[in-house]
Amino acid sequence: xxxxxxxxxxxxxxxxxxxxxxxxxxxxxxxxxxxxxxxxxxxxxxxxxxxxxxxxxxxxxxxxxxxxxxxxxxxxxxxxxxxxxxxxxxxxxxxxxxxxxxxxxxxxxxxxxxxxxxxxxxxxxxxxxxxxxxxxxxxxxxxxxxxxxxxxxxxxxxxxxxxxxxxxxxxxxxxxxxxxxxxxxxxxxxxxxxxxxxxxxxxxxxxxxxxxxxxxxxxxxxxxxxxxxxxxxxxxxxxxxxxxxxxxxxxxxxxxxxxxxxxxxxxxxxxxxxxxxxxxxxxxxxxxxxxxxxxxxxxxxxxxxxxxxxxxxxxxxxxxxxxxxxxxxxxxxxxxxxxxxxxxxxxxxxxxxxxxxxxxxxxxxxxxxxxxxxxxxxxxxxxxxxxxxxxxxxxxxxxxxxxxxxxxxxxxxxxxxx
Amino acid sequence: xxxxxxxxxxxxxxxxxxxxxxxxxxxxxxxxxxxxxxxxxxxxxxxxxxxxxxxxxxxxxxxxxxxxxxxxxxxxxxxxxxxxxxxxxxxxxxxxxxxxxxxxxxxxxxxxxxxxxxxxxxxxxxxxxxxxxxxxxxxxxxxxxxxxxxxxxxxxxxxxxxxxxxxxxxxxxxxxxxxxxxxxxxxxxxxxxxxxxxxxxxxxxxxxxxxxxxxxxxxxxxxxxxxxxxxxxxxxxxxxxxxxxxxxxxxxxxxxxxxxxxxxxxxxxxxxxxxxxxxxxxxxxxxxxxxxxxxxxxxxxxxxxxxxxxxxxxxxxxxxxxxxxxxxxxxxxxxxxxxxxxxxxxxxxxxxxxxxxxxxxxxxxxxxxxxxxxxxxxxxxxxxxxxxxxxxxxxxxxxxxxxxxxxxxxxxxxxxxx
Numbered sequence: 135x136x137x138x139x140x141x142x143x144x145x146x147x148x149x150x151x152x153x154x155x156x157x158x159x160x161x162x163x164x165x166x167x168x169x170x171x172x173x174x175x176x177x178x179x180x181x182x183x184x185x186x187x188x189x190x191x192x193x194x195x196x197x198x199x200x201x202x203x204x205x206x207x208x209x210x211x212x213x214x215x216x217x218x219x220x221x222x223x224x225x226x227x228x229x230x231x232x233x234x235x236x237x238x239x240x241x242x243x244x245x246x247x248x249x250x251x252x253x254x255x256x257x258x259x260x261x262x263x264x265x266x267x268x269x270x271x272x273x274x275x276x277x278x279x280x281x282x283x284x285x286x287x288x289x290x291x292x293x294x295x296x297x298x299x300x301x302x303x304x305x306x307x308x309x310x311x312x313x314x315x316x317x318x319x320x321x322x323x324x325x326x327x328x329x330x331x332x333x334x335x336x337x338x339x340x341x342x343x344x345x346x347x348x349x350x351x352x353x354x355x356x357x358x359x360x361x362x363x364x365x366x367x368x369x370x371x372x373x374x375x376x377x378x379x380x381x382x383x384x385x386x387x388x389x390x391x392x393x394x395x396x397x398x399x400x401x402x403x404x405x406x407x408x409x410x411x412x413x414x415x416x417x418x419x420x421x422x423x424x425x426x427x428x429x430x431x432x433x434x435x436x437x438x439x440x441x442x443x444x445x446x447x448x449x450x451x452x453x454x455x456x457x458x459x460x461x462x463x464x465x466x467x468x469x470x471x472x473x474x475x476x477x478x479x480x481x482x483x484x485x486x487x488x489x490x491x492x493x494x495x496x497x498x499x500x501x502x503x504x505x506x507x508x509x510x511x512x513x514x515x516x517x518x519x520x521x522x523x524x525x526x527x528x529x530x531x532x533x534x535x536x537x538x539x540x541x542x543x544x545x546x547x548x549x550x551x552x
Numbered sequence: 553x554x555x556x557x558x559x560x561x562x563x564x565x566x567x568x569x570x571x572x573x574x575x576x577x578x579x580x581x582x583x584x585x586x587x588x589x590x591x592x593x594x595x596x597x598x599x600x601x602x603x604x605x606x607x608x609x610x611x612x613x614x615x616x617x618x619x620x621x622x623x624x625x626x627x628x629x630x631x632x633x634x635x636x637x638x639x640x641x642x643x644x645x646x647x648x649x650x651x652x653x654x655x656x657x658x659x660x661x662x663x664x665x666x667x668x669x670x671x672x673x674x675x676x677x678x679x680x681x682x683x684x685x686x687x688x689x690x691x692x693x694x695x696x697x698x699x700x701x702x703x704x705x706x707x708x709x710x711x712x713x714x715x716x717x718x719x720x721x722x723x724x725x726x727x728x729x730x731x732x733x734x735x736x737x738x739x740x741x742x743x744x745x746x747x748x749x750x751x752x753x754x755x756x757x758x759x760x761x762x763x764x765x766x767x768x769x770x771x772x773x774x775x776x777x778x779x780x781x782x783x784x785x786x787x788x789x790x791x792x793x794x795x796x797x798x799x800x801x802x803x804x805x806x807x808x809x810x811x812x813x814x815x816x817x818x819x820x821x822x823x824x825x826x827x828x829x830x831x832x833x834x835x836x837x838x839x840x841x842x843x844x845x846x847x848x849x850x851x852x853x854x855x856x857x858x859x860x861x862x863x864x865x866x867x868x869x870x871x872x873x874x875x876x877x878x879x880x881x882x883x884x885x886x887x888x889x890x891x892x893x894x895x896x897x898x899x900x901x902x903x904x905x906x907x908x909x910x911x912x913x914x915x916x917x918x919x920x921x922x923x924x925x926x927x928x929x930x931x932x933x934x935x936x937x938x939x940x941x942x943x944x945x946x947x948x949x950x951x952x953x954x955x956x957x958x959x960x961x962x963x964x965x966x967x968x969x970x
Contacts, residue, residue, distance in 0.1 A: 137873045138600045139656040142640050145596035147653050149660065153592035157582060164575060169931040171908075171938030173956075174571035178563035178686050179597065179672060180617070180642075182556045199598070200620040202638060204676050210631055219628070219637065220620060222560050224598075235565050238557040242567065244952050246940060254597060258622050268596050281941060283911070286924060294931070398916055406925045408932060455555045490589075493701070498816055506704060507824045513587040513712070514826060520589030522664060523699060534662050538591075 144259070144267035150538075155476050156270075158483040159469070160252060162298050163272055170291040172250040172274050177231035179224055179254060185234055186223045190451060192423055194226040197257040199267075224256035228273045229425075229451075229464065236277050237455035246279035248287075252469070264474065273445075275464035277452065282395045284463040285429050286402045288445065289413070292433070292465045297409020299472065300481070304442070305434040306403075307416035310396055311426050311446070313380065316388035317417065321363035322356060329424070331355070331363075336420040343367065367417055376415045392428075399429065425451050433468065437475055443468040487517050489542040490535045492524040497548050505546050562677070562685035568956075573894050574688075576901040577887070578670060580716050581690055588709040590668040590692050595649035597642055597672060603652055604641045608869060610841055612644040615675040617685075642674035646691045647843075647869075647882065654695050654880075655873035664697035666705075670887070682892065691863075693882035695870065700813045702881040703847050704820045706863065707831070710851070710883045715827020717890065718899070722860070723852040724821075725834035728814055729844050729864070731798065734806035735835065739781035740774060747842070749773070749781075754838040761785065785835060794833045810846075817847065843869050851886070855893055861886040905935050907960040908953045910942040915966050923964050 141147050148156065164174065186198055200220040202208060213219050225231050228251045236247065252272045259267060274291060276284040289306055296304065314335075318328050334349045341349070343364055350360045366383065373379035377400075381393040396415075403413050421430040421444060430446035445465035453459035491509060493502070509519040520540060525531040532543060559565050566574065582592065604616055618638040620626060631637050643649050646669045654665065670690045677685060692709060694702040707724055714722065732753075736746050752767045759767070761782055768778045784801065791797035795818075799811040814833075821831050839848040839862060848864035863883035871877035909927055911920070927937040938958060943949040950961060 137603055137606055137652070137655075139652060139873055140600075141596050141652075141656070142598050142600055145598060147596075147657060148594040149657065150591035150593055153594060156594075157592055161579075169904075169934070169936045171906075171936060171940075173568035174575055175568055176566040176571060176574075178559050178565075180560050180563060180674070180686065182558075182560055185555055188555055199622075201642075202618040202620055202634065204617075208634070210634065210637070213628055213631075215628065216620065216626070224619075234555070234557060234559075237555075238559070239565060239567065244956060245943065245949075248938075256598070268598065279941065281913070283920075283939065283941060286920075287939060290924070290928065294928075398920070401917075402921050402924055405921045406928050408928050455557055486587075488589075495699070499819075502701075502704075502816070503820050503823045506708070506820055510708065510712075510824050510826050516587070518587045518589060520666075521701065521705060522589075523697065523701060525663065531663075538662060 142267075144261040146266055146268075152473065152477060154483050155481060156473055159299060159473055159476070163252065163295055163467070163469075164250070166295040166298055167250045167274055167291055170248070170287060170294075172248045172291065174250045174252070175232075175235060176251065176253060177225070177228075177235050179256075180222045181225050181231055181234070183217075183220055183223050185230060186226065188230070188454065190230050190233075190425055190454065191226055194257060197259055198226060199224040199256045199258055226257050227255055228253060228271050228466075229275075229448075232273070232275055232464075233451050233455055233462070236452060236460070240456075240460075243277075246284070247277045249273075249275045249277070251275075266470075270469045271466060272469040273464055273466045275462060277460055277462045279463070280449075280461040282399050282429075284461070285399045285431075285447070286406075288463060288465040289399070289403050289431065290406060290408070292443070292467055293403075293411050294408050295467065296411070296433070296472075299476070300479075301435065301472075301475075302410035303436055304411045306411060306413045306431055307419050307434055308396075308400065308413060308429065308431045309416055309419035309421075310392060310429050312392045312428060313377075313388060313396070313417065314420065316384045316392075317363065317366050317380065320384040320387040321366065322359040323363070327355070332420045335418055336422075338367075338418040370415070370417050376417070380417065396429070421446055423448075429463070431465070435471075435475070437478075438471055441468070442471045442475075485518070485539060487542070488520070488538075488540045489517060489544065490520040490522065490532075490540040491544050491546060492522060492528065492531070493546045494524050494548050497546060501546070501548070560685075562679035564684055564686075570891065570895060572901050573899060574891055577717060577891055577894070581670065581713055581885070581887075582668070584713040584716055585668045585692055585709055588666070588705060588712075590666040590709065592668045592670070593650075593653060594669065594671060595643070595646075595653050597674075598640050599643050599649055599652070601635075601638055601641050603648060604644065606648070606872065608648050608651075608843055608872065609644055612675060615677055616644060617642040617674045617676055644673055644675050646671060646673060646689050646884075647693075647866075650691070650693055650882075651869050651873060651880070654870060654878070658874075658878075661695075664702070665695045667691075667693045667695070669693075684888075688887045689884060690887040691882055691884045693880060695878055695880045697881070698867075698879040700817050700820075700847075702879070703817045703849075703865070704824075706881060706883040707817070707821050707849065708824060708826070710861070710885055711821075711829050712826050713885065714829070714851070714890075717894070718897075719853065719890075719893075720828035721854055722829045724829060724831045724849055725837050725852055726814075726818065726831060726847065726849045727834055727837035727839075728810060728847050730810045730846060731795075731806060731814070731835065732838065734802045734810075735781065735784050735798065738802040738805040739784065740777040741781070745773070750838045753836055754840070756785075756836040788833075788835050794835065798835065814847070839864055841866075847881070849883070853889075853893070855896075856889055859886070860889050860893075903936070903957060905960070906938070906956075906958045907935060907962065908938040908940065908950075908958040909962050909964060910940060910946065910949070911964045912942050912966050915964060919964070919966070 370376040426446040428447035432444035433442040447463040788794040844864040846865035850862035851860040865881040
């Protein structure tokens, strides 16, 4: 078999220019989240296949990279289906592994546990421009905190990080699965059809209120329910206090606690935020994953069409592993999109002085020692020193080095008078 | 299928205490290598199976985690062997991917290209204490530099990094495949049997010179050759200048260039090193991989039984992908072992002030806002502030927080007089 120079389909090599930005973003993220009391953890990239197929991952479960059994366990002759051949797979997100990690280690973790995870995930999606089958996710989660302090801290930590990376004028859209449900229940939809209703509602920003209406009617929902439902959205739009309007309108369908807690999140974040963004109630925000149980949120960047991260509360997932529910809330930042935006902006990473020493070919012995000793001294002072042999085409070499950020050059010749 | 709380066999969850050290080590490594002009790159964790099985990986090729084909390409019914079922696998090292990366991107890379890679690799080894099937590798490589400047810079960069991490009194053992070969040729071994001879020689530190002698004779080698071979090692041991003794003894079997370049590496590193270690010529150093063509080196830590990293020159590997050889030399630092040693030492990561705000349950509204606003101010100053609800057992909570490095506490009550 011939060696292939290309990466596997749908995955990419990352070049030095992009890596510099990635490393910088990782540094800012880790430092900022640490200042909020988050601690890093890591789980293996490989997970038991039963965990990956546990219905927590929604559509992503169809996109798993499966790993073949090894040794005697692999019995190709008698394998009837894929399931007989595999025992594990590459993780498609960091939430399922986190919940497994927490279930496995809860006794040795603080309460609440504030986790930061940065790691690759894999999805065998159809390759398309700008979307890759391996990509970095960056999640913060708080487990064991039932109060809205979790939501407040998650939103503040994420937005502070975005601010430090130079983003402004973005929006955090916030909603609550319980508000979504209250609105649907008030309008007379049956609980069994909520998911169908929400999938249609989720298209609001693409097809508008008329499109949503048409699709709801097409799906056979009662016209009165549809009208009453859509009126709620118009009402929120026109109200000064959208949450208040809704709560007053739907009445007993929404618990008072939810309203109060939701407002507290909005008020606290607005009062204490340290970067330039808007927190807005968006009753059309759905978030795909069925595991969310309460608050949900999403980052909307003007520079970037779609969402640039999101999250929410998922209080019932730990229970799937342990039998005991643990309150949980997380926020995932769209790492790859942030890097892409910074690259497109021409963002330059702040860096120490970079100097290149160009040494003529043939320089060796004591003279080489002296040059390297000098480089070592400069490095000890915190400067970046590249020591390289001078190329025949010195002019071109310097142009290349300039492009890599080397601003100063020193040249060393065998015969210094040259 | 039930959900499994444990990680997959042979892989581990990484807890916050270890992650803190890992993140710190990664930071020191990246900063130091950057000061030597290395730039980070990344390749996908998944590689084409033909590249992984290209005979560059030696024994590691038996330990590959194979990835199942997907969609229509997967034809279980007609699959005769493993090869029909898979198209890719998890990388088992960073060298094969680097060479593929270089072959794919050489036109857009500087000459020489100094690459830093930090990433996970996977080997389905038999699980054993302290060795995992997923582990981090950390490699620096210089491609396109034929002179010994590559070796000098690699050794200096690696040892400077180890020094910054607090390691001292370690050894860098250095040898050259061409010296190994010259010694074997001089002693009358046939070139075809060199690999067998070297595999036995490699056991010198375990079975001693008598053991090596016995095994060489057992393998049917000529007694005169064996005697003459082992005399060389005794001679080096007793010589003041081991390389000089060898070169003089084996004469034409070793090119003069090799001797001069080898000595220049030793002299330059000794003269310019910035940390406390010994560079020693070790004629018994073999390094397993058959791809090495010149200098080879290894880190020996007194605190740690075996090797703690190593590398060497492999000038013929790029040619396997492109048809054109490119000089290449690399040094891999034993990341996992370094982390293990620091953990065992009880190493504490330098950190900014960590304060925990404990808020009584029920505190909300404006008061919560004020507390969070204060936390935000402190964080903006670079301090780490954890904002949590006060547990019923406040004493225990504080003990836990102390163990996590929180030294100061502030308590907030609904009724401040409490």
